[in-house]
Amino acid sequence: MSALLEVRGVRKSYGDRVVLDDVSLDVAAHDVICLIGSSGSGKSTLLRCIDLLEDIDDGVIRFDGSEISDPRVDPREVRRQIGMVFQAYNLxxxxxxxxxxxxxxxxxxxxxxxxxxxxxxxxxxxxxxxxxxxxxxxxxxxxxxxxxxxxxxxxxxxALLLLDEITAALDPELIGEVLTIVRQLAERGTTMVLATHEMSFAREVATSVCFLSEGRILEQGPPAEIFSNPREERTRQFLRRVLPS
Amino acid sequence: MSTVWAPSEREQERRRIRRRQRARSVLIATLVTVGVFVGLGVAVTGSPGWPSVQELFFNGFHARESFDAVLEGFWINVKLFLICQPVILVLALGVALARTARSAWLVPVRLLAALYTDVFRGIPTILLVILLAFGVPALRLEGLPTDRLFWAGVALVLSYGAYVAEVFRSGIDSIHPSQIASAEALALSRAQTMRHVVVPQAVRRVVPPLLNDFVSLQKDTALVAAAGVFDAVFAARDYGNFNFNYTPLVVVAGFFVVMTVPLARLTDWLQRRYAERERAGAR
Structure with missing residues (x-):
């Protein structure tokens, strides 16, 4: 089965600052992909590039089999099929x-x-x-x-839902009610890519977890693997910082 | 990828496409603009009455003949504007602050300020100019200036002060209550809160509409002609009545355009700059 969303070698920079460097990612239908990593690691930028809110500087993004990173593609046609939720609600x-x-x-x-x-x-x-x-x-x-x-x-x-740190602006006791919804969506098979700081939630709902560091996907795998037995030293350092021991 | 990044084949092709798209939109913009302007030009100069209009309003000889008189009159407009503008700013900010004051002691001031804006925004500026320029000197009060130009300027200040006060007030009202709360939480007094927190933000926010009002004031200095002050408009009308040619009025219009355009561009520029600075990255 071909992927619903295919990100290949995407690069994005602001001036001299490279925010995404050779990022590749596959999202199949019904996947729930969690992007984790410290602030500034490029999670949000990746989501914004997928929704064509930012032009990428290299690489290819395919959605449903056709390239959407082509300048001739009308972004609105793409966004008709992609939903996005922002950290600051933006209602x-x-x-x-x-x-x-x-x-x-x-x-x-x-x-x-x-x-x-x-x-x-x-x-x-x-x-x-x-x-x-x-x-x-x-x-x-x-x-x-x-x-x-x-x-x-x-x-x-x-067909695809992008969630950009949607609980980051919320009080701890309000986070649960939002995550409950996301959990329900995941159970119903909604395809989602979400940037999150909620590690236990990511471990629970993700079909796959990506650890981003300095604009690159350093490690990707099923949550059990990433959280219990990370391959990279930097992933281990990050998890030690954010996970309660 | 530790090596230096070089754009891929695909990216280079995308850049070519983007360049083509940009070239296309530049071409369209050029064609449409030229088309519209040529069309307008043809419509005006092709109209049946154009030759006589051209003779009456766009006569090169009369333009040159009246130029010096108009320029001399225009100097009065410029002076009037330069003097009125700062006075208006001070008066208007005072009125706006008075209207937003919450102290019990200042209730009469607040009422006066409200009355002032209601009355002076309601009276057409040209009436105010005529009433003050002819009315006040006629009182023959000792110590008051009798110069019509002076009183015409006062009329402009009063009229525009009321408008600009409302602009300031809308700016002050637009500052979010949380800003006032956090200033008060730092134990600032009401006056300090206004002086250091609210007004600086409010002024920044209303600069574009303020400049808009000043462009308008520049033009309305022409209203002093109604009080018989020998400004650019009066000089042009004087010449026109004598020579039966209205080209000087067009010359005056040209002067006003030349004076107002820089301020209008400054407005655009300021607006863009504030937008860029305060909303950096907030998309």
Missing amino acids: FPHLSVLDNCTLSPRRVHGLSKREAEDRARDLLATFGLSDHVDKHPDRLSGGQQQRVALVRALCTRP
């Missing part, structure tokens, strides 16, 4: 929760107002947000906002 403060969730389905995917709202209400209910449908985002807690942001991404039924 639109002037729209209600429901309008946040129906914006793209109605304007981009051509759903009728009714269809889009039904779909959004369904998903919001699934994730325990029924009471907040008509509120504006600023009225919600951080955890609720991030759950809305996840629902907003899911409302377009993406």
Whole structure:
């Protein structure tokens, strides 16, 4: 089976600073790939490059068999099929929760107002947000906002979901409610690539874990292997720092 | 990959494609721009009344003849603008601060400030110029200047002060309450909070609309002509009435454009710079 997403030798630099260096990654349907590594290791940049929010400086990215890193590809066509959730939620403060969730389905995917709202209400209910449908985002807690942001991404039924450290801005007691959703998605077979600092969560849901260091994927493997028996010295150092002994 | 990186075949081809795409958009931009301007030119010069309009408004001889008088008058507009602008800034910031004051003692000041903005924003500037320039000297009060130019300037200051005060106030209101909270948490007084935290951020935020108002003020210095002050517009009208040719008005328009364009470009530049600095990397 060919991979849903294929990243080959991707390089990205800002001026002289090389942020991604020869990064390759395969994501098959129903995979859950966790990117771990210290801040500045290139996790977020990789996700942004996949969503074509940044132009890459070399390498190839293929999605569903066709190259999307070609300048002639319309990024919007690609993003119709990829969902992204950001660390700072990035909900639109002037729209209600429901309008946040129906914006793209109605304007981009051509759903009728009714269809889009039904779909959004369904998903919001699934994730325990029924009471907040008509509120504006600023009225919600951080955890609720991030759950809305996840629902907003899911409302377009993406084939691939990119999650960029979605719990990094949350209080510890709110992290759980967001991770529960991601866990449910993983169980349902949603294909995801997520950058995360939640090691125990990565160990639990990931089909594969990538350790990034200085813009390179230093090591990749099933979570059991990476967390219990890392091959690289730098992975070991990193895990010693972040894992409670 | 410890060796020096060299772009791959694929990347080089991508760069060629990007270059082609850029060249294409430059070509389109050029063609569209030239097309639009040529079209506009043809439409204007091809109109049936163009020859007489050209004679009346775009006459080279009259442009040269009136140039010196217009230039001399324009100097008054420039002086008026340069003097009014700083006064307006100070007055407007004072009014805005008065309107945002929360102290119980300052309630009358706050009401006065609100009354001032309501009244002076409501009166058309040209009426204010005429009322003040002719009305105040007619009071024949001892010690007050009777110069019409002076009172026309006061009218501009009062009118624009009200507008600019509102611009400042919107800037002050736009600063997030958390900023005030953190300043108060550092035990700063209300006045210190405004002086060191709120106003500096607010001013930065409203610089583009402020400059916009000043471009507008530059042009509105022409309103003093209504009070019979011999500025550029008055000089042009004077020449026109005498020689039955309105080319000097176009000359004045040219002067104003030359004066306002630099300020407009400065506005664009400042706006871009703030956007780049404060939103660096925040996409």
